[in-house]
Amino acid sequence: MGVDEKIKALEDEIRNTKRHKGTEHHIGLLFAKVARFKRERVDRAIKKSAMSGGGFDIRKEGDATVVMVGFPSVGKSTLITKLTNAKSKIAAYEFTTLDCIPGILEYGGASIQILDLPGIIAGAQEGKGRGREILSVSRKADLILILLDPLNRWQYDVITKELREVGIRLEGHPPRISVKKGIKGGIRIHSAVKLTRLTPQAIISILNEYGFHNGDITFGDNYAAEDLIDALEANRVYSRSLVVVNKVDLTGGIPPGFPTGAVGISADRGAGIEEVKKAIYEKLGFMKVYTKPRTGEIKWNEPMIMKTGSTIEAMCRKLPKAFLKDFRYALIWGKSAKFQGQRVGRDHVLQDGDVVFIVKR
Ligand SMILES: Nc1nc2c(ncn2[C@@H]2O[C@H](COP(=O)(O)OP(=O)(O)OP(=O)(O)O)[C@@H](O)[C@H]2O)c(=O)[nH]1
Ligand SMILES: [Mg+2]
Known part of the structure; x- marks a missing residue:
């Protein structure tokens, strides 16, 4: 049996098993097995498209990268030509775009790379169309723009399912489950709330499947088996x-x-384009940071626009080369500082409004 058939057989078994206390343990195991096969399939697909040179040859540029994912002919290329300087062929037939076309949107002081892609179709993660390449660039993007046709609401469900299958989660944050490996004494389960969707047996069997036999697991919410697997899988x-x-x-x-x-637009008429720009910028979550000059005042009207969660190192990359090459340490003022004027290294994570003074060699 190939991986695809194995996954299908396991999923059929999950569907056909009545869920109650006595079967939770078994279902948990099945979920963990499915997750493992899917991970192997994704890893292999990514490796394959990289090795054969079949992946899209795209270098990340700008402060953040957005991919446009949508069915053929929904207007992805039309939209990118309105958002950026990119020239991407537009036509009334499906699969007009066959490659990855990049463009840059300048907005609110940020330089945002947008990628136009071929249309996605059901079965993408199994390799239909250029599905695997589309999904693998989507994994690396900072924002996934899902473009839909107003007459085909179902496209949304297909796209989110394809994204899920390759480990992309659109809910925003990992489940709050922490696992601490121990040496002996079995598994101890802790939880802030009552767990009604997972039995202790199911938890233990899933942990065993991932190689954990001793230690502490702590749940921050009433999670299900799928969430636990998400927490244990490295590829999410x-x-x-x-x-x-x-x-x-x-x-x-x-x-x-x-x-x-959802934002409603009419790309070829140019309606709603400003709303899309604004929504992209807001979803990406930029922050403003400031450099403190050696002499003179901080230029509050000239912030540096950075992705939320950026480090001092990322900031140095936007400055002249010497700042990174000859970096010694930085002094910071603002929300991320434990005390004002704190001395920090290049890995320090900045926050909105921070002021940074970089000391070079
Ligand atoms: N009615 C209408 N048609 C549009 C709109 N935007 C684009 N189209 C038309 O939709 C068709 C497909 O547009 P494309 O931009 O090529 O679509 P695509 O999503 O890039 O298609 P593929 O590259 O094949 O995946 C073209 O005939 C466009 O003129 C719109 O806002 N309203
Ligand atoms: Mg196109």
Whole structure:
């Protein structure tokens, strides 16, 4: 049996097993096995597309990268030509775009790379279309822009399912579950709330499947088996997403049933483009940091725009080369400082509004 068939057989078994206390342990194991096979499949696909040179040859540029994911002909190329300087072919037939086309959007002081991709279709993660390459660039993006057709609401479910299958989670943050490996004494389970979706047996069997036999596991919420597996799997990525519905000229607005927060646009008429720019910028979550000059005043009207969670090192990369090459340490003032004027290294994580003075060799 190939991996695909093994996964399918396990998923059938999960579907056909009645869920109750007596079967939780077994179902937990099945979930863990499915997760392992899927991880192997993703790892192999990524390696394969990289080795054969079949992956998209794209260098990350700018302060953040956004990928456009959507079914063929929803208007991805039309949208990128409105957002950036990119020239991407637009046509009324499907699979017009066959490669990855980059463009740069300058907005709010940030330089945002946007990637136009071929259309995605159901079965992408199994290799349909250029599905594997699309999903593997999506894993590396800072924001996934999901572009939908207003007459085909189902596209959203297919896309989110394909993303899930390759370990991309759009919910934003990993489950609050911590595991501390021990040497002996078995597994001790701790939880802030009552666990109603996982029995102790299920927890233990999943942990065993991941090679944990002793230690402490702590749950921050009433999680299910899938969440526990997410916490144990190393290949999960937690991405931000933005849903945009194009061609609302056909429907006179976003029809009911689309995700809340979706932005309705009409790309070829240029309607809603500013809203999309603003939404991209806000979703990416930039912060402003300031450099303190050796002499004179801080230029509060000239912030450096950085991705939230950026380090001093990332900041140095935006400055002349010597700042990184001859970096000794930095002094910081602001929210990320334990005390004002604290001395920190290049790995220090900055916060919005911080002021930084870099000391060179
Ligand atoms: N009615 C309407 N048509 C649009 C709109 N935006 C784009 N289109 C049309 O939709 C068709 C497909 O547009 P593309 O931008 O090539 O779509 P795509 O998503 O890049 O397609 P692939 O590259 O094949 O995946 C073209 O005929 C566009 O003119 C819009 O806002 N309203
Ligand atoms: Mg296209």
